Amino acid sequence: MSDVPYQYQGQPLTFSSSRQADAGSRLLGTWMLAFGVFTSGFVIQEPAPYELMMAGLVGIWFLCGLKISRTVAPVLALFTLFNIGGLLSMFTMDTYGGIPLYLAVSYFLALTTVFFAAIIEADHRRLKIIFRAYAVAAVVTAMLGILGYFNLIPGGEYFTLYNRARGAFADPNVFGPFLVLPALYLLHGLIVGKIKDVPLRTIGFFIITFGVFLSFSRAAWGLYAISGVLLIILLLARQRTSKFQLRIIMLSAAGFIALIVALVIALQIDQIAELFSDRAQLVQEYDGARYGRFARHAIGFGMALENPLGIGPLEFGLIYGEDTHNIYLKSLMAYGWLGFTTYLILSGMTFYFGFKYMLRDRPWQVYFMLAMILLFGHALVGMVIDTDHWRHFYLILGIAWGCIALEHRYGINYN
Secondary structure, three states, X not given: OOOOOOEEOOEEOOOHHHHOOOHHHHHHHHHHHHHHHHHHHOEOOOOOHHHHHHHHHHHHHHHOOOOOOOOOHHHHHHHXXXXXXXXHHHOOOOOOOOHHHHHHHHHHHHHHHHHHHHHHHHOOOHHHHHHHHHHHHHHHHHHHHHHHHOOOOOOHHHHEEOOEEOOOEOOHHHHHHHOHXXXXXXXXXXXXXXXXXXXXXXXXXXXXXXXXXXXXXHHHHHHHHHHHHHHHHHHHHHOOOHHHHHHHHHHHHHHHHHHHHHHHHHOOOHHHHHHHHHHOOOOOHHHHOOOOHHHHHHHHHHHHHHOOOOOOOOHHHHHHOOOXXXXXXXXXXXXXXXXXXXXXXXXXXXHHHHHHHOOOOOOOHHHHHHHHHHHHHHHHXXXXXXXXXXXXXXXXXXXXXXXXXXXXHHHHHEO
């Protein structure tokens, strides 16, 4: 993919934010953006360093003239309504405890989606910065999880939980899914990229993939499998030449065989084999028990019919000992019918515009396609896990809407 600005009516496009800043401030802004994305891989508790870094970035960039376009504004409006639903739900509770902070983080993460969409719309070249910083963060946090799992570093237990790798995250079920987008980004580079970049990408890809495996998160495994298959299908559909399709098939097959060999080797370690045999079961005991995950889903949707404002953020987990483990039920319980409705509208708009535009021949097409693949995967795994407050989800959503905004702003006249 070329880094040269794309053409609009025969002339290279320039952006107002670039014209207003000198080269030094642009370079500083680039490094701040990269570091902000990098911190998304280190979320042990709330508020995380990511919130502190992004709060500064969001404030500075908008003070310096970053604009919210007509395409991105509805995203902000829908997220605002979503969080108003959370406030209304909170007011049904007798005591608030840490709920105001929880809702503040929810709305702030929504603002990060708007921020990423706005800066991408202002200059699509920032997508490469974002993806590279994300990939570096994934490699680092995956390495922490791997080294911690095998007790190869002092205090390694800090990077594990319940004998599962969690990297620099509080939960393996967030750590694993966080790694999937950069894994696909590197995989795409291996399939269609330059030969000279293969060694570095291969190392990063296998580190991240091993991190996903050691998270022993069924949601992460499922997300990885779904996303990987979709990526190969879309690449085959987009590349019509037989020679290139054969290359995709051959490289994909080689990668799959390499992963199987690596899995067989890993399963020779008793610690891994025992946990894998347990986690590989589609339905765990706590899923199908009388008050297990699926039973709680049925109970929760029944409660939603009687509580249009919801029952309050985090309240479901206090009542039943486990959270909803379903983003759609979470929306109903914590944000009420208002939150649930706006969440579905935002999701529907994202998939409508995303699937409509993502395969167009644009400089941002690869990033757009990867983001939409992951959003589709998250929509599926969201049925069995709660993706609320997943920093990377809001980042990916911002990437998608930034690319949608680029299409609405420049795509029709792209040459």
